[in-house]
Amino acid sequence: MILLDERDKRPIYEQMIDKLTDLMAREILTKDSPMPSVRSFAMELSINPNTVQRAYNELERMGYIYTVKGKGSFVADNEKAKKESRQSLMGELDSLCERARALGVTQEAVISEVKDNYGRAEK
Amino acid sequence: MILLDERDKRPIYEQMIDKLTDLMAREILTKDSPMPSVRSFAMELSINPNTVQRAYNELERMGYIYTVKGKGSFVADNEKAKKESRQSLMGELDSLCERARALGVTQEAVISEVKDNYGRAEK
């Protein structure tokens, strides 16, 4: 389902949260579909079940999944995920623009790069 | 000279690096001007001299400052450093655009955000 990067400096549970919310935002994980069980997920990724549990706890707290006792965890409405993903993306874009300005990069240069990127994607 | 943000979770030395490189990019710290001494800077920020030292070490390694033993540290000519920063910035922008596309954010939305940001900066 997801792949962990061992060399990533961030804690594993944070990596999991990022990758899972991303899957939700991209609608690969759809509303009300079941999440893997804590145990099987831990096995699959060869990590400690505690770590999976922690990721699930955070995801539930943030409203990305909901848990039914005795049945498991399920994807909540992923509209939320999409919205928040977009917001955080825009936040990153903002801080990136600020760094760009500090380095004397013009607005035009930034926009041209964006257009380039979208252009390359179309082909 | 700079202010530390206690709530910031990143290590102090990293915060310092960010804030100082920013000052250099904006040419508030100019070529060959002296950096505060390790000890005085530590006093000013109420932190340990070792922490300042570490930040300075990294800055020197990255080419932002140079050190003359027994005299102090000085701002280097950071045209090269700035150039590299710009390149890596554009790389980040690219990967950000790709994430945006994956989330269904249009090119127009991204560009509008960039324009907004630059607009806000002019005031």
Place this chain on the structure above:
Amino acid sequence: MILLDERDKRPIYEQMIDKLTDLMAREILTKDSPMPSVRSFAMELSINPNTVQRAYNELERMGYIYTVKGKGSFVADNEKAKKESRQSLMGELDSLCERARALGVTQEAVISEVKDNYGRAEK
């Protein structure tokens, strides 16, 4: 694993880096094998953990090892690192040759010294 030379005037962490990269280049330390933990290594060498940590930090920055938080540090694939080392070595050889020429040392004398050295190594 390694032995420190007390008479060596260079800082301990630098000595460690030299000896460890040497072990890697000679493939005594192989890809993905675990490095000693910071604390155990410090005990073994009777030095402070901070000093080991510093050496490890530099090694990671240079791409010789990678670190998994909570698990330890591991030997990276250092083909790239070796390649870069070879290049910088050849650069040093060049500047050394230039100094030799300036001192009137003939090409033959230099080559004979090189052959001597490699000859001694075979025994």
Place this chain on the structure above:
Amino acid sequence: MILLDERDKRPIYEQMIDKLTDLMAREILTKDSPMPSVRSFAMELSINPNTVQRAYNELERMGYIYTVKGKGSFVADNEKAKKESRQSLMGELDSLCERARALGVTQEAVISEVKDNYGRAEK
């Protein structure tokens, strides 16, 4: 006479010794010719006279210069300088060869680089 590199990590007096013995080995400073006075040399390099003095002291101790009270310092027999320079060069060459071997560089590759260098110099 000589140029100091402010960014050089080594102490100034050591840099001076290196550069001056080099000039002697290359016979630019000839036997019995006068060295600059401590004061004038210090002025010329914009450094502290103590530092020049220290360099001169070391040079005298090593036998590269001799001092006549009330008259100044003079270059000693530079045969010595040449000989020692060559020796230290050969020492460096040896340690370089050892590093090369550790990296798996063949004797042939080293020799070819040396020949290249001498070849380039002839043109």
Place this chain on the structure above:
DNA sequence: GTGGTCTAGACCACG
């Protein structure tokens, strides 16, 4: 005075 290194001991997050 300056930076550079090192020790001792502490606290934290992660697994």
Place this chain on the structure above:
DNA sequence: GTGGTCTAGACCACC
């Protein structure tokens, strides 16, 4: 258990 960060305090060489 692991590494990462920080403090406090010390000693050194250089200028």
